[in-house]
Amino acid sequence: MMTGVEGYMYPNEITLYWSVLIVLYPYITGLVAGAFILASLERVFRVDAVKPTYRLALLTALAFLVVAPLPLQLHLGHPERSYEMYFTPHRTSAMAMFGFVYLWYLMAVLTVEIWLDYRRDIVVMSQSSTGLKRWIYRVLTLGSSNISERALAIDERVGWLITLVGIPSAFLLHGYVGFIFGSIKANPWWSSPLMPVVFIFSAMVSGIAAVMLLYMLIMRLRREKIDMLCVDTIARYLFYMFIIDFSLEMLDLIHRIYEADESFRTLNFMVHTKLYFSQIVLQIFVGTLTPILLLALTQVLKFPEIVRKRMYSVAGCLTLIGIFAMRWNVVIGGQLFSKSFLGYTTYKMALATREGLLMSIALTLLPLFILWVLVKLLPPWPERVQGAFPAETPTQ
Amino acid sequence: MSVFKDSGHLFRLAALYAAGTLTFLGIRGLFVPHSFGQYGHYRGAAITEIAAHPVHFAGHQTCETCHTDVQQIKKSGMHAQVNCEACHGPLAKHADDPASAQPAKLDTAVLCVRCHAASAARPKNFPQVAAVDHSNGVPCETCHQPHSPAIGTGGVK
Numbered sequence: 001m002m003t004g005v006e007g008y009m010y011p012n013e014i015t016l017y018w019s020v021l022i023v024l025y026p027y028i029t030g031l032v033a034g035a036f037i038l039a040s041l042e043r044v045f046r047v048d049a050v051k052p053t054y055r056l057a058l059l060t061a062l063a064f065l066v067v068a069p070l071p072l073q074l075h076l077g078h079p080e081r082s083y084e085m086y087f088t089p090h091r092t093s094a095m096a097m098f099g100f101v102y103l104w105y106l107m108a109v110l111t112v113e114i115w116l117d118y119r120r121d122i123v124v125m126s127q128s129s130t131g132l133k134r135w136i137y138r139v140l141t142l143g144s145s146n147i148s149e150r151a152l153a154i155d156e157r158v159g160w161l162i163t164l165v166g167i168p169s170a171f172l173l174h175g176y177v178g179f180i181f182g183s184i185k186a187n188p189w190w191s192s193p194l195m196p197v198v199f200i201f202s203a204m205v206s207g208i209a210a211v212m213l214l215y216m217l218i219m220r221l222r223r224e225k226i227d228m229l230c231v232d233t234i235a236r237y238l239f240y241m242f243i244i245d246f247s248l249e250m251l252d253l254i255h256r257i258y259e260a261d262e263s264f265r266t267l268n269f270m271v272h273t274k275l276y277f278s279q280i281v282l283q284i285f286v287g288t289l290t291p292i293l294l295l296a297l298t299q300v301l302k303f304p305e306i307v308r309k310r311m312y313s314v315a316g317c318l319t320l321i322g323i324f325a326m327r328w329n330v331v332i333g334g335q336l337f338s339k340s341f342l343g344y345t346t347y348k349m350a351l352a353t354r355e356g357l358l359m360s361i362a363l364t365l366l367p368l369f370i371l372w373v374l375v376k377l378l379p380p381w382p383e384r385v386q387g388a389f390p391a392e393t394p395t396q
Numbered sequence: 397m398s399v400f401k402d403s404g405h406l407f408r409l410a411a412l413y414a415a416g417t418l419t420f421l422g423i424r425g426l427f428v429p430h431s432f433g434q435y436g437h438y439r440g441a442a443i444t445e446i447a448a449h450p451v452h453f454a455g456h457q458t459c460e461t462c463h464t465d466v467q468q469i470k471k472s473g474m475h476a477q478v479n480c481e482a483c484h485g486p487l488a489k490h491a492d493d494p495a496s497a498q499p500a501k502l503d504t505a506v507l508c509v510r511c512h513a514a515s516a517a518r519p520k521n522f523p524q525v526a527a528v529d530h531s532n533g534v535p536c537e538t539c540h541q542p543h544s545p546a547i548g549t550g551g552v553k
Binding site for chain 1: 399401402403404405406408409412413420424427428432433437516517
């Protein structure tokens with residue numbers, strides 16, 4: 001008997017090849033898509049209450065998007081070969097084509113939108129700052145310091161258009177991650193046309209929760225007052241998204257239970273044993289039902305501000321844990337059972353290896369560090385920047 | 397024309413992206429081998445390069461031109477379908493010049509268990525033994541003739 005293996009496993013199923021890094025990949029990508037959707041609420045859907053988080057959401061999306069391919073690079077090894085995916089793209093490989101979806105989202109959507117939104121500030125800061133920062137801002141102006149009213153109006157209009165294109169692109173980005181799993185017909189745990197949709201909504205949930213938490217945390221660190229109207233509105237949207245996400249996941253579950261195909265007994269057994277803690281306890285009860293209940297309470301009862309803040313913080317943290325557990329259950333759960341439906345294996349996470357726990361923690365913290373640099377470089381707080389503006393903004 | 401003047405920065409951005417795309421295409425032209433895609437999603441010239449590699453395996457037909465005695469023993473036994481070089485290793489050099497390269501003497505205590513060690517993953521009707529209990533380190537060829545291994549065909553070479 002092999003340790004951690006029960007029943008009959010094919011030899012190539014005993015070791016899990018997709019490690020915790022592959023759990024991080026959809027988790028991080030989901031945060032990107034979710035943060036962008038939150039930003040689009042203000043820009044396209046004119047939800048003015050969430051305006052204080054607009055720029056922060058965009059920068060959060062960028063910080064996480066830059067890190068999103070790193071788990072894959074570390075998992076696959078040979079990052080020096082990754083450019084080949086672009087040079088000689090294999091059009092029948094869903095994973096290979098994701099490179100283009102990623103590139104489109106990074107270069108055509110997020111970077112352009114951030115640049116257009118910050119252009120006025122960049123031009124002003126290129127004139128008011130000194131040293132290395134001045135050079136960075138000068139490069140970012142692309143040599144144009146035209147921030148006339150008309151130029152800014154054009155930026156606004158183009159930015160709106162980019163956000164409009166960005167919404168389906170954000171759906172595409174994360175829906176695509178779901179598609180990669182959902183289209184693996186050999187694995188009954190993954191193979192479901194609902195997978196891309198579930199991934200999109202869970203992405204929105206995690207991204208909105210992450211930006212809400214970051215906003216509250218940064219405001220606290222800056223010793224500034226939290227805009228409660230903004231946080232209340234975000235929490236309301238988080239609640240709506242969570243309801244849709246949970247309904248879809250339950251729909252998937254009920255469908256599987258009713259359909260009860262040949263894999264059902266095996267998967268059912270797995271959920272009640274190996275995945276019991278991560279799926280039933282962590283994902284469903286702690287990470288979904290508890291935050292939904294907390295958010296629902298804030299919608300129907302009137303709590304004082306301080307209580308609401310705490311409830312949102314707890315709900316946000318639990319949401320992030322729950323969505324991580326969901327990614328874990330999809331990626332790791334899909335590899336724990338045998339294709340023979342007669343056996344189960346165990347995932348033992350390494351600690352200090354290329355795909356171990358420490359690397360995962362580092363990859364989770366890295367976007368926060370990048371976000372810190374981005375916030376320093378491109379402050380998302382317009383009032384502060386305006387305070388530093390010269391009396392008359394130069395026009396060309 | 398002020399629309400063009402006020403959207404000049406957008407043209408600069410477009411020019412930057414166009415320059416980036418052209419640089420990408422230029423580097424791609426340099427890095428991607430010319431024969432890529434000639435036959436499929438791989439480098440076409442790889443076929444001739446691989447074909448030019450020295451041949452290591454002679455093939456059982458070549459072995460049988462000289463070793464007719466072994467062929468006779470083998471063809472009636474359970475190993476009739478096992479190719480010579482599956483056990484003896486690649487021997488094209490030996491086939492080209494038998495005097496210059498002699499095949500190494502095989503240790504049957506190690507060799508046979510590669511296929512015949514008991515394993516749940518093997519078909520039930522495939523002959524398999526727990527080597528320690530079965531022979532306790534005694535070489536298999538003591539009882540089994542490797543070219544026709546059924547007991548009774550003699551434990552010779």
